[in-house]
Amino acid sequence: MRILVIEDEPKTAAYLKKGLEESGYSVEVANDGSHGLILAQEEDYDVIILDVMLPWMDGWTVVKTLRATRATPVLFLTARDDVNDRVRGLELGADDYLVKPFAFVELLARVRTLARRGPPRESELIRIGDLEMDINRRRVKRGTMRIDLTPREFSLLQLLARRHGEVLSRTQIASYVWDMNFDSDTNVVEVAIRRLRSKVDDNFPVKLIHTVRGVGYVLEIKEAA
Known part of the structure; x- marks a missing residue:
């Protein structure tokens, strides 16, 4: 199963990649929103893990644009913990929202749930x-x-x-x-x-x-x- 991580903070991106690969996933990382959107539109992923505050294109814009063409499950992973931010992310088309700092076991459980759900048939x-x-x-x-x-x-x-x-x-x-x-x-x-x-x-x-x-x-x- 393939996961795309769109995260600009190098340590967080490396941590996610290492942990998910050790859990049996194939992981690709994009360090800015524009590159992440291109990968999300051109490749097939089971789940996308997406930060909000990204260079070139923020996570809100990424998920809004992606939803015009793709139903890939998206998990927002961000330090923005305001309720309005969570509501906005879900209304734009995200499937789940997890606030940093996070427990990796919780993130893994959410990823597995989203991967099982998959795009609408x-x-x-x-x-x-x-x-x-x-x-x-x-x-x-x-x-x-x-x-x-x-x-x-x-x-x-x-x-x-x-x-x-x-x-x-x-x-x-x-x-x-x-x-x-x-x-x-x-x-x-x-x-x-x-x-x-x-x-x-x-x-x-x-x-x-x-x-x-x-x-x-x-x-x-x-x-x-």
Whole structure:
């Protein structure tokens, strides 16, 4: 079983890695929020242990962004022990919250509980027409053809697929996929949609990703006129 530890304090990170590996887990460590988020989005982990106060990107932002695409169990491990902080962490999508200093045996028990729980099984597959997304394996197919996507393209397609039939604005897409608001003259979303279409639609007679002029984008199967 694999665990990702996102912790910037070297002694704490080393302590967690040593203790968890001695308990039979495979452990990877990220020392800042941005790197941790990339690993969490690109790799499959059974549990993520996440600090709140991190360089480059705080733990709140990490879990909020991650929850747009991944259901990996998250345990906040932080010195912030205010009740409002705990509530905020859980509302953003964390599964558990443990305050430093902590007893390692308690952390281990919580990790084991979260690992048994795992991601919700109902979210494993998304099927729309001949499009199939295997969320846990990060695989996409149309019919029998495998489609290779970058992590960002996968996140974008997953957002459109989960909300198929719903028109999403550029601002909504930017917020969910990049966790940022882009200026109106920035074409990052358009470029990402164009690249995704080239992989998902261009080689197939039935197009799935459509532009709603002046509004945004929608993934749906449209009946032929």
